Structure formats: C-alpha cells, structure tokens
Amino acid sequence: xxxxxxxxxxxxxxxxxxxxxxHWARRPGEVAVxxxxxxxxxxxxxxxxxxxxxxxxxxxxxxxxxPGMFALTMAFGVETTFAAVAGDAAKGVTDRFRAMPMAxxxxxxxxxxxxxxxxxxxxxxxAVCGVLIGWRVHDGIAGALAGFGLLLLLRxxxxxxxxxxxxxxKGPESVAAVQILVWPIGFLSSALIAPSxxxxxxxxxxxxxxxxxxxxxCRELFGDPGxxxxxxxxxxxxxxxxxxxxxxxxxxxxxxxxxxxxxxR
Amino acid sequence: xxxxxxAVEAEGLRKRYGGPRDGTQALDGLDLxxxxxxxxxxxxxxxxxxxxxxxVLTTLARPDGGTARVAGHDVVRExxxxxxxxxxxxxxxxxxxxxxxxxxxxxxxxxxxxGTARARRRADELLERFRLTDAADRPAGEYSGGxxxxxxxxxxxxxxxPVLFLDEPTTGLDPRGRNEVWDAIRTxxxxxxxxxxxxxxxxxxxxxxxGISVVDHGRVIAEGAPDQLKARLGxxxxxxxxxxxxxxxAAAGIVGRVASGEVDVDAEALRVGAPxxxxxxxxxxxxxxxxxxxxxxxxxxxxxxxxxxxxxxLTDAGKSEKEVPA
Numbered sequence: 308x309x310x311x312x313x314x315x316x317x318x319x320x321x322x323x324x325x326x327x328x329x330h331w332a333r334r335p336g337e338v339a340v341x342x343x344x345x346x347x348x349x350x351x352x353x354x355x356x357x358x359x360x361x362x363x364x365x366x367x368x369x370x371x372x373x374p375g376m377f378a379l380t381m382a383f384g385v386e387t388t389f390a391a392v393a394g395d396a397a398k399g400v401t402d403r404f405r406a407m408p409m410a411x412x413x414x415x416x417x418x419x420x421x422x423x424x425x426x427x428x429x430x431x432x433x434a435v436c437g438v439l440i441g442w443r444v445h446d447g448i449a450g451a452l453a454g455f456g457l458l459l460l461l462r463x464x465x466x467x468x469x470x471x472x473x474x475x476x477k478g479p480e481s482v483a484a485v486q487i488l489v490w491p492i493g494f495l496s497s498a499l500i501a502p503s504x505x506x507x508x509x510x511x512x513x514x515x516x517x518x519x520x521x522x523x524x525c526r527e528l529f530g531d532p533g534x535x536x537x538x539x540x541x542x543x544x545x546x547x548x549x550x551x552x553x554x555x556x557x558x559x560x561x562x563x564x565x566x567x568x569x570x571x572r
Numbered sequence: 573x574x575x576x577x578x579a580v581e582a583e584g585l586r587k588r589y590g591g592p593r594d595g596t597q598a599l600d601g602l603d604l605x606x607x608x609x610x611x612x613x614x615x616x617x618x619x620x621x622x623x624x625x626x627x628v629l630t631t632l633a634r635p636d637g638g639t640a641r642v643a644g645h646d647v648v649r650e651x652x653x654x655x656x657x658x659x660x661x662x663x664x665x666x667x668x669x670x671x672x673x674x675x676x677x678x679x680x681x682x683x684x685x686x687g688t689a690r691a692r693r694r695a696d697e698l699l700e701r702f703r704l705t706d707a708a709d710r711p712a713g714e715y716s717g718g719x720x721x722x723x724x725x726x727x728x729x730x731x732x733x734p735v736l737f738l739d740e741p742t743t744g745l746d747p748r749g750r751n752e753v754w755d756a757i758r759t760x761x762x763x764x765x766x767x768x769x770x771x772x773x774x775x776x777x778x779x780x781x782x783g784i785s786v787v788d789h790g791r792v793i794a795e796g797a798p799d800q801l802k803a804r805l806g807x808x809x810x811x812x813x814x815x816x817x818x819x820x821x822a823a824a825g826i827v828g829r830v831a832s833g834e835v836d837v838d839a840e841a842l843r844v845g846a847p848x849x850x851x852x853x854x855x856x857x858x859x860x861x862x863x864x865x866x867x868x869x870x871x872x873x874x875x876x877x878x879x880x881x882x883x884x885x886l887t888d889a890g891k892s893e894k895e896v897p898a
Contacts, residue, residue: 326671329670333671398664399663402632405631406631406632406660408652409683409685571634
C-alpha cells in the first residue's frame with residue numbers, strides 16, 4: 308500500500324466518521340435516548356430490584372451493578388452498529404460507496420470509529436450516573452483506566468460482530484432479532500446477578516460468558532464489591548477479558564471482510 | 573487519452589447466481605455497445621438481467637465470463653479506473669436520509685477526493701443545477717421521491733463522469749417526479765454524458781433513448797433505435813372503431829382490402845386493425861369504402877405500433893399470444 312493510498316484511507320475513514328457525528332447533530336433526541344437507556348436500566352435494577360439483592364461477599368448492590376451496566380452498554384452497542392450497517396446496505400448506500408473510487412476500508416473504519424466514540428460517550432454518562440448512585444473507584448486511577456480499556460476492547464470486538472450481522476441481514480428491521488439475542492447473552496453473565504446464586508450449570512455458563520470476564524475484571528480493577536466465582540475463567544478474569552474480545556475479533560473481522568467482498572460475487 | 577468511440581462495450585457477459593441446479597443464469601452472453609454521447613435503454617421484463625448487467629458494468633459484481641470496457645477501461649482489471657469515470661444511480665435513492673442535501677453532496681464529494689473546499693463548491697453548483705438549493709439543508713428523508721432521485725443524480729454527477737448508469741431511475745415515482753427526473757437526465761445528456769438506462773417503462777425508453785437493447789433471459793434479443801424496433805412490427809397500422817357490433821365483419825373485409833398484412837378484430841372494443849403500407853392512400857380508400865357500405869364509424873386513424881407491442885412481441889410475455897406478422 309503506498310503512502311498516498313494510506314492517506315486517502317485515513318481521510319475517507321474520517322469523512323465517514325464525520326457522517327455519523329453529523330447524524331448525532333441532526334438527531335440529538337435519538338442520541339439522548341441511546342445514552343440514557345442504560346441509565347434507566349441501572350436505576351430500575353438498583354432501586355426496584357436492589358432491595359432484595361444481596362451481593363455475595365457483601366457490599367452495595369448498586370455499586371455491584373455499575374460495572375455490569377458498563378459492559379451491558381457495550382453489548383447494546385451491537386444493535387447500533389447492526390442497524391447502521393444493515394440500513395446502508397438495504398438503501399443502496401453501501402453499493403454507492405463500492406462504486407466510488409474511495410478506500411474500501413473506509414466504510415468499516417468510519418463505522419468502527421464512530422461507534423467507539425459513541426461508546427466512550429455512553430461510558431461517560433454511565434459513570435456520572437454511577438457516581439451519583441454511590442459507585443466509586445477504590446483502587447486508583449491506573450486500575451480505573453485499565454478497566455475502561457477492557458470495556459472498550461469488548462466494544463471494539465462487538466463492532467465487528469455488528470458489522471458482520473448487519474451485512475448478513477436482509478434489512479434494518481431485523482434489529483429486533485439482534486435485540487432478542489443481546490439480552491439473554493447480556494443477562495446470563497455476572498453483570499447484574501452473581502453467577503454463584505444461579506443453578507450450578509447455568510452459573511458455570513455465566514462465568515465463561517465473555518461479558519462476565521469483562522465485568523469481573525472491571526470489579527477487580529475498580530475495587531468494587533462482588534466475589535469472583537470459582538471457575539478458572541472467573542479466577543483469571545483480567546486475562547479472559549483480553550482473550551475473549553481478541554477471539555471475537557479474530558472470528559468476525561475475517562468474516563466481515565469476506566462478506567463485504569462477497570457482495571461483488 | 574481520447575474518448576473511445578463506445579462508452580460501454582460488453583462482449584459475452586455471463587453471470588450466474590446460486591448453484592448449478594437451483595441458481596439463475598442472470599447474464600447469458602450479453603453483448604452491448606453504447607456509442608459515446610448517446611442515451612441507451614436496456615429494456616426488459618423483471619428478472620431479465622438488466623440490473624445484473626449494470627452491476628457488472630459499474631464494478632459492483634464480477635462477471636463469470638466475457639469482457640466489458642467502460643469509458644475505455646476493463647471493469648475487472650481496471651475497476652478503480654472505471655470508478656473514477658462513472659456515476660451510478662441504483663434502484664434505491666442511495667442517499668443519506670438523515671443528512672441534508674448539501675451535507676450529502678459534500679460528503680460524497682470528499683469521498684471522491686475533491687477536498688473539502690472544492691466539495692462544498694461542487695455541492696452548491698449541483699444543488700443549483702438540480703433545483704434543490706431551497707431544500708439544501710432539509711434532511712433528504714423529508715424530500716419527495718422526485719427530489720430524492722434528483723439528489724441521487726446530483727451525487728452521481730460530482731465528478732462529471734463521462735458515463736452514467738441509471739437503474740430504473742423512475743420506478744416508484746409519481747408522474748410529476750418522473751417528469752422531474754426525465755428533465756434532469758436530458759440536461760445531463762445535453763452536456764455530453766453517455767447514459768445507460770434500464771427501465772421497464774417503454775414510454776421512458778421511447779422518450780429518452782436514442783438506442784434500445786431489449787434484454788430477456790440474460791441476453792440481448794433485439795436492438796436498434798425506437799423507430800427501427802417499431803418498424804419491425806410492420807410499420808403503420810390502420811385502426812377503425814365502430815359503433816355497431818353487427819358491422820364488424822363487413823368492416824374487417826374492407827380493412828382487409830387496404831391492408832398489407834393480417835387483420836386483427838377486437839370484438840369487445842369494436843375495433844378492426846391491420847398493418848398498411850401506403851399511409852394516406854390506404855386511409856382515404858378505407859374511409860370511402862366504409863362510407864359507401866353505410867357503416868357508422870366511431871373513429872378511424874393511422875398509428876405506429878407502440879413500444880409496448882414491440883416489447884410483448886419480442887419477449888416471452890407475448891409468446892403465448894398470436895404472433896404479429898413482421
């Protein structure tokens with residue numbers, strides 16, 4: 308790849324990131340709803356269900372669920388990515404891009420960059436909400452940064468899952484199917500409920516869920532309440548919080564690239 | 573480099589979707605030549621292979637066989653070059669519906685590597701030219717169908733490409749939107765752009781195209797200027813519409829005497845028609861004979877066959893019906 312090609316790839320990626328940002332400026336209401344939805348979930352869980360919840364090992368349930376909600380917010384992001392990719396494909400916008408002399412990578416680079424920015428904003432909103440309901444970082448700034456780094460790594464891998472599913476979809480309407488998929492996977496984890504309180508076999512699945520790896524690792528790095536489970540995955544949550552996203556990305560990046568190319572066959 | 577004589581040149585294009593048994597042969601040896609500076613219509617029923625042909629010619633799909641050159645460049649080996657010399661308007665108005673018209677054009681301009689300042693200037697020019705300046709800042713999703721199509725056309729014209737592909741550009745538009753798009757296309761052609769247009773609407777091909785290729789089952793089954801294609805059906809026809817069903821057979825006999833081919837009798841419409849060669853002479857003779865026989869005529873006249881008749885005659889849709897003598 309020549310320097311010139313690389314320069315255009317960066318410029319085109321930036322143009323398409325700017326397109327997503329312009330969408331937010333055009334539809335601030337939609338952005339607000341997307342950012343506030345996790346806040347609503349955390350308030351619901353924390354104040355409606357929270358009274359009946361005991362955190363194994365002690366500590367506040369509300370503080371327990373904030374790292375879980377960070378990770379769930381990353382998981383909900385699959386829907387955003389999916390809807391944008393499927394919408395462009397269905398409306399012929401993807402075809403227009405493909406028939407233009409622009410860098411082919413820009414379509415996904417622009418998408419990924421915009422979605423990562425969106426996720427940073429979502430985490431910031433969630434963190435402020437967390438602080439307001441009593442969540443704290445107890446183990447210093449380095450741990451906190453590492454925790455947010457792991458969350459964004461998870462999101463990055465899920466961007467590719469969203470791109471792949473979006474390219475496979477018949478239209479943006481199938482976002483409902485993705486939502487149905489995201490919720491059980493998100494909840495069957497240590498995000499909002501300690502797996503040790505689940506039936507044994509279910510708890511084991513939950514502990515091996517990539518979501519749980521990130522959530523448990525964040526609790527450890529933030530010094531928040533919640534006991535890591537006894538499974539190998541739970542005992543090595545920081546390692547797994549790096550490995551799982553890399554595995555997901557390693558699966559979905561080549562699948563997405565193949566699918567994008569296959570549009571020309 | 574001098575512009576090649578043919579803006580589009582395809583030979584034996586083949587493209588199959590799906591497996592050998594359950595798939596479809598979308599293109600089955602399609603040949604096409606479009607002289608530079610003309611509007612060429614690809615006409616055919618749904619599933620004839622028109623869209624696949626456009627996808628191959630615009631580098632969106634790779635052909636399984638055959639070759640194609642667009643603006644002098646091979647669509648497979650020089651795909652990147654082709655993309656700088658074409659515009660594509662697909663079946664959907666492929667614009668960003670959240671962004672405004674101007675934002676759309678600036679974004680596409682930057683993706684065409686004009687740079688921000690030039691992209692802005694070009695956007696303003698195109699908005700003016702496609703009469704969208706007043707709506708420039710409204711989201712494209714709020715545009716009427718015709719306006720969205722015009723924005724789509726404008727986006728395809730950012731580089732002022734020598735070859736423009738329009739895949740059913742007026743499908744789904746109301747008559748006003750259709751007229752708006754036709755006007756826009758005519759303006760482009762006056763500027764020297766070569767246009768390849770696919771359509772199911774014969775009227776559209778008749779109005780815009782200087783040459784037509786009728787496509788069916790992935791290949792070209794007839795080619796020529798609209799008038800040439802119509803002439804293949806036997807040139808002019810005389811048509812007599814009667815008031816009284818009882819007069820049909822007598823009228824058919826009279827029309828038969830002036831006709832150069834088989835007489836069609838449509839009993840329901842009380843209409844008798846037939847191809848004729850000498851236009852005025854045949855008409856005068858028919859009027860005189862009908863008058864002499866005392867038959868009341870509601871309407872009589874000469875007309876050329878419509879492209880619809882040509883189309884039905886050539887494609888499968890017409891195969892089950894009576895063959896019209898050519």
